[in-house]
Amino acid sequence: MSGKILLILSRCSACSWLDKNSFKDLVSQIRLDKRIGKIIETDKICDSKGKKKLKSSASGGCDRAIIASWCSQESLGKIPLPKGIDPSLVEFVDLSLLSPKGPKERSSPELLAGAVRESAARLALSRPVKDRRIRYSSKFVAVIGSSDAAIRAARALAQHGIPTRLIISQKASKPKDGNIELIDEATINGLTGIPGNFRLSYRRRGEELETDCAAILLVGERCMADVRPPTNPRVRFVPLERLEDFATSGLRVKGIAFLDDLGSLASVSDVSVPLWHLLLESAKSTAVAGYAENVTVIARDVKAAGLLELSWKEAAEAGVKFVRYDDKTRPRIDKSEPIILVKDLVLGETIGIPADVVVAPVTTRPWEPAFVERLFVPGDWDLRVRSRGPQRGLGQSPCDGVFVVGYAGFAKLTDQSYPELGATVSEIVAFMRRGYHIARGAIAEIDEDKCSACNTCVRTCPYRAARMNDNWKAEIVAEKCAGCGSCVAVCPSRAIELKNCTREQIESQVIATQEAIS
Amino acid sequence: MKDVLIIGGGTAGIGAAETLLSLGKSVAIVDTAPFVGGVALELSCKGDVECTRCHVCMPRDAAFRMRSSEGIEAYTLSEIGSATLGTKNISLEVRSSPRFIDTKKCIACGKCIAVCPVKGALVAPPHGAIPNVPYLNPELCRHFQSGECDLCAKECPTNAFDFQEKEERSLLLARAVIVATGMDPIDPSGIPHYGYGYYPNVLSSLDAERMIASHGELRRPSDGQRPGKIAIIQCVGSRTTKGGVEYCSKFCCKYAIRIARSIIERFPETAVDFLYMDLRTFEPRSEALEWAAGKKNIGISQGVAGMVQESEKGKLKVRRTVPGDASIEEGEYDMVILSVGARPRPESKVIAAKLALPVDSFGFISRDDRKKGVFVAGSCKSPMDIEESFADGKATAFAVLERLGAVK
Numbered sequence: 015m016s017g018k019i020l021l022i023l024s025r026c027s028a029c030s031w032l033d034k035n036s037f038k039d040l041v042s043q044i045r046l047d048k049r050i051g052k053i054i055e056t057d058k059i060c061d062s063k064g065k066k067k068l069k070s071s072a073s074g075g076c077d078r079a080i081i082a083s084w085c086s087q088e089s090l091g092k093i094p095l096p097k098g099i100d101p102s103l104v105e106f107v108d109l110s111l112l113s114p115k116g117p118k119e120r121s122s123p124e125l126l127a128g129a130v131r132e133s134a135a136r137l138a139l140s141r142p143v144k145d146r147r148i149r150y151s152s153k154f155v156a157v158i159g160s161s162d163a164a165i166r167a168a169r170a171l172a173q174h175g176i177p178t179r180l181i182i183s184q185k186a187s188k189p190k191d192g193n194i195e196l197i198d199e200a201t202i203n204g205l206t207g208i209p210g211n212f213r214l215s216y217r218r219r220g221e222e223l224e225t226d227c228a229a230i231l232l233v234g235e236r237c238m239a240d241v242r243p244p245t246n247p248r249v250r251f252v253p254l255e256r257l258e259d260f261a262t263s264g265l266r267v268k269g270i271a272f273l274d275d276l277g278s279l280a281s282v283s284d285v286s287v288p289l290w291h292l293l294l295e296s297a298k299s300t301a302v303a304g305y306a307e308n309v310t311v312i313a314r315d316v317k318a319a320g321l322l323e324l325s326w327k328e329a330a331e332a333g334v335k336f337v338r339y340d341d342k343t344r345p346r347i348d349k350s351e352p353i354i355l356v357k358d359l360v361l362g363e364t365i366g367i368p369a370d371v372v373v374a375p376v377t378t379r380p381w382e383p384a385f386v387e388r389l390f391v392p393g394d395w396d397l398r399v400r401s402r403g404p405q406r407g408l409g410q411s412p413c414d415g416v417f418v419v420g421y422a423g424f425a426k427l428t429d430q431s432y433p434e435l436g437a438t439v440s441e442i443v444a445f446m447r448r449g450y451h452i453a454r455g456a457i458a459e460i461d462e463d464k465c466s467a468c469n470t471c472v473r474t475c476p477y478r479a480a481r482m483n484d485n486w487k488a489e490i491v492a493e494k495c496a497g498c499g500s501c502v503a504v505c506p507s508r509a510i511e512l513k514n515c516t517r518e519q520i521e522s523q524v525i526a527t528q529e530a531i532s
Numbered sequence: 533m534k535d536v537l538i539i540g541g542g543t544a545g546i547g548a549a550e551t552l553l554s555l556g557k558s559v560a561i562v563d564t565a566p567f568v569g570g571v572a573l574e575l576s577c578k579g580d581v582e583c584t585r586c587h588v589c590m591p592r593d594a595a596f597r598m599r600s601s602e603g604i605e606a607y608t609l610s611e612i613g614s615a616t617l618g619t620k621n622i623s624l625e626v627r628s629s630p631r632f633i634d635t636k637k638c639i640a641c642g643k644c645i646a647v648c649p650v651k652g653a654l655v656a657p658p659h660g661a662i663p664n665v666p667y668l669n670p671e672l673c674r675h676f677q678s679g680e681c682d683l684c685a686k687e688c689p690t691n692a693f694d695f696q697e698k699e700e701r702s703l704l705l706a707r708a709v710i711v712a713t714g715m716d717p718i719d720p721s722g723i724p725h726y727g728y729g730y731y732p733n734v735l736s737s738l739d740a741e742r743m744i745a746s747h748g749e750l751r752r753p754s755d756g757q758r759p760g761k762i763a764i765i766q767c768v769g770s771r772t773t774k775g776g777v778e779y780c781s782k783f784c785c786k787y788a789i790r791i792a793r794s795i796i797e798r799f800p801e802t803a804v805d806f807l808y809m810d811l812r813t814f815e816p817r818s819e820a821l822e823w824a825a826g827k828k829n830i831g832i833s834q835g836v837a838g839m840v841q842e843s844e845k846g847k848l849k850v851r852r853t854v855p856g857d858a859s860i861e862e863g864e865y866d867m868v869i870l871s872v873g874a875r876p877r878p879e880s881k882v883i884a885a886k887l888a889l890p891v892d893s894f895g896f897i898s899r900d901d902r903k904k905g906v907f908v909a910g911s912c913k914s915p916m917d918i919e920e921s922f923a924d925g926k927a928t929a930f931a932v933l934e935r936l937g938a939v940k
Contacts, residue, residue: 437547
C-alpha cells in the first residue's frame with residue numbers, strides 16, 4: 015500500500031466559473047500537498063468519452079483516489095477507475111457546493127484547493143473496507159400475531175412462494191395453504207442471530223423450542239383493555255365482538271354504553287382506536303333495533319376520522335348519544351345504581367348515564383417485555399414496539415429483517431393497517447428475493463484494554479450489534495454493525511473507534527482545515 | 533410499452549412507482565404539475581429536535597432515490613386525453629404542455645435561475661423532484677410576455693432552452709394503470725368568517741408550511757415580525773357544510789399538532805393555542821399531550837372557533853366556545869393558522885369517467901376495476917395522510933404485480 019492519492023480533477027468548463035488562470039492556480043495550490051501523488055486533469059467526466067479516457071490512464075503508483083468536479087456524485091454515475099485504485103478508497107468532492115451564497119457567488123481557487131486537501135488528509139489514513147454478502151441460511155418468514163391481518167400476511171407471502179411460519183398465541187386450526195406452517199399456543203421468548211439467519215425461541219405447551227427464519231413480521235393483535243372490573247353487580251361487561259349475540263338473545267335493557275376508557279391502566283390514547291368503525295356500526299344497529307332505551311358512546315374524542323364521519327352522523331341520527339368527557343376526570347360506574355358518572359366536557363358538570371350493559375374498551379396487546387428488549391434497544395421502544403426514533407421505511411424497524419406492521423406499532427383503524435400490511439409484504443418479498451445480507455465493512459472496533467464493561471454501548475446500539483463477551487468486555491457482532499457511530503459517541507472510556515473514521519483521521523482533517531483557512 | 537402507467541405523481545404514485553421499480557418493472561408517471569412529487573415537495577420537515585414522524589421526507593426521499601433509475605419515465609405538465617381499455621393492454625393519450633427546457637440536456641446547474649430578471653419565472657426543482665430541471669413559467673417569463681429577453685438561453689452551458697417547443701401528444705401503452713390523483717387542499721377563502729385573504733396575518737396551514745420550508749421560520753406577512761401568539765384553528769373546511777366538505781379530512785390533526793410543536797421547539801418564546809373539535813391523531817394521543825403537558829406556552833383545548841376579526845393594527849380576535857361552561861370567549865393573537873382539509877381533485881372525476889370507474893357524491897373514486905387492469909391508490913379513494921397514502925400506493929403496486937403475473 016503506497017498511501018498516495020490520485021486526484022482526478024475535472025475542468026467542467028461548461029459548468030464551472032474558473033477561467034484558465036484560476037484553474038492553474040487551483041492545480042498549483044493542490045500540488046503543495048504531499049499526500050497527492052498524481053493529478054489527472056480532464057475536460058469532462060460526466061459523459062462516456064471522458065469516462066473512457068479515464069479508464070485507460072495510469073494510476074502512477076497511487077492506491078486511492080479523489081474525484082473532484084462540479085457535479086454531485088449522484089449525477090456523475092459510475093466512474094471507471096484506473097488500475098490499482100481500491101474502489102472503497104474513493105472520495106467525491108463536489109466543488110459546485112463550495113459557494114456559500116448561491117451560484118452567483120464565486121469561490122476562490124484557495125477555497126476549492128482547501129476542500130480537496132481536507133478530503134486528502136482524511137483519505138490518506140483510510141483503510142480499505144469491503145462489504146461482505148452473507149447468504150440467507152433460512153427460507154422461512156415468521157409471522158407473529160394472531161389477528162386477521164397476520165393470517166392475511168401469511169397467506170400473501172405463501173402465495174408468492176415464500177414459506178411462512180405463523181406463530182399464534184391461541185389455539186388455531188391449520189390453514190389450507192401448504193406453504194404455511196402453523197405454530198399455535200406459542201409465546202415468543204427471544205430472537206438471536208443475524209438477518210437471514212435468525213433463531214426464534216418460543217415456549218409451547220411447557221416445552222422450550224427453537225425455529226429458524228430469515229425475516230420476522232410482527233403483526234400484533236387486539237385485546238380487551240386492561241380495565242378495572244365494575245364493582246356494581248347490576249352492570250354487565252360485554253366485549254364488542256360478542257355484542258351481537260347478546261342483542262339477539264331477546265333481552266331488553268334500559269341503557270347501553272360504549273366506553274373508550276374505564277379507568278384503564280394504560281393511557282387513554284389508543285384504547286378502542288382499532289374498532290371505531292365497528293363501534294359506530296354496532297352503536298347504530300343497537301339503536302335501530304331498539305335493544306336498549308338509551309344508547310350512549312362515551313369517549314374522550316370521537317375518532318371518526320375520514321369517511322367514518324358519515325357513519326358517526328348516521329349513528330347520531332339513529333338516536334345514539336355521544337358524550338365527550340374531560341381528561342382529568344374519567345368516567346366511573348356508580349356503586350349502587352346502574353349509572354355511569356361522566357363529567358361532560360361541554361356542560362362542565364357531572365351527569366349520570368343509564369347503562370345496564372357496558373361494552374368494554376378494546377386495545378392492542380403489548381408484547382412480552384423480554385422479547386422486545388432482545389429485539390430492540392430498551393427505552394427507545396415501548397411494549398407495542400413503537401420506535402421513538404425516525405422510521406427507516408414503511409414497516410421497517412432499525413433491525414434489518416425485522417418488520418413491524420399494524421397493531422404491533424400502535425393502535426390504528428383497521429382500514430389503515432391493511433394498506434400498511436400490503437406495503438410491508440412487498441418489502442419482505444424484496445428482502446427475501448435479494449437472498450443475501452450485506453455485512454458492512456466499515457464497522458466499529460473495540461479496544462479491549464480500554465473497555466470498562468459499563469454496558470453503555472450495548473444499551474445504545476440501535477442495531478443490537480454490541481454485546482458483552484465471556485471475559486466481560488464489549489464486542490461488536492460484525493455482521494450486524496452498520497457503522498453508524500452511535501457507540502463511538504457514547505463510550506465513556508473512548509474504547510470504540512469506527513474502522514474507517516478514526517480519531518487520527520478526524521484530527522488530521524481538522525489540521526488540514528486550519529491550514530486552508532490560514 | 534410500459535408495464536404500469538401511474539396517473540398522478542403524488543405520494544401514492546411515488547410509493548407505487550418505487551415498489552414496481554424495485555421489483556424490475558418499467559413505469560411511466562403522468563402528472564399535471566411541473567414536478568412529480570405532489571404536495572409533499574412543498575411541505576416542511578417538522579422534526580427539529582427529534583423526528584416527530586410527520587413522514588414528509590418519505591415520498592421525497594423515495595422520489596430522489598428513483599430519479600436516476602432507468603425504468604421510470606415522467607410526463608410532467610401533462611393531461612390524459614382519451615383512454616382505450618383493451619383486454620390485455622390499456623392505451624392512453626397523453627398531452628404534454630411544452631416545458632421549454634430539454635430535460636435530457638439540462639444539468640441543473642442553476643445558472644439560468646441566477647440571471648433571470650423576473651422573480652418566479654424560473655423555478656428551481658425542489659429536493660426529490662422529478663425531473664431535476666427548472667420549471668419555466670410562461671405566464672411570468674419576459675420572453676413570452678414581451679418577446680425580448682433570452683438571458684437564460686444565453687447563459688445555459690448545454691443549450692437546453694428551446695422557446696419554440698410545442699405541445700406534444702403521445703400514445704402510451706401499458707399493461708396496467710394506477711389512478712393516484714390525490715386531493716386538493718381546500719381554499720379557506722370560501723369560509724368568510726375566518727377572514728382568509730382579507731386579513732394578511734390569517735394563513736392557511738399550507739401557506740405556513742411553505743413559509744417554514746423556504747424561510748425556516750414564520751413571519752407575519754403584514755410587517756415581517758415574528759408572531760408572539762399564534763392560534764391554530766382545526767377543521768377548517770372539513771366537517772362542515774358551509775364552504776367545505778362534510779367528512780373529516782383525517783390528516784389535519786396530525787400535521788397541525790406537529791407544526792405547533794416545531795414552532796415552539798424552535799422559538800420557545802412563541803405561544804400557540806391549538807383549538808380543535810376532536811383530536812383524531814392515531815398514533816398514541818398521549819404523545820402529543822405528554823409533550824404539551826409540561827409547557828406553558830401551548831394550550832391544547834377543545835372548542836370550536838367561530839370568527840376571526842381584526843381589532844387594532846395587526847391583532848386578530850378569535851371568538852370561540854369554551855368547553856366546561858358553554859360560554860363564548862375572545863382571544864387576541866398575532867397570527868392565525870387555519871388547518872385546512874382537502875377535497876378530491878376535479879380531475880379525478882374526469883379520469884374516472886374515461887376509465888369507467890364509479891365516483892361517489894364527494895368525488896372520491898369508490899371502486900377499482902382490477903379485472904381490466906385499472907387500479908386506484910391513495911387519497912383519491914378516501915382521505916389519507918402521507919404515511920397511509922404511501923403505504924396504499926405500495927400495497928396497490930403489489931396487487932398490480934400479482935395481475936402482471938410477475939410474482940409467482
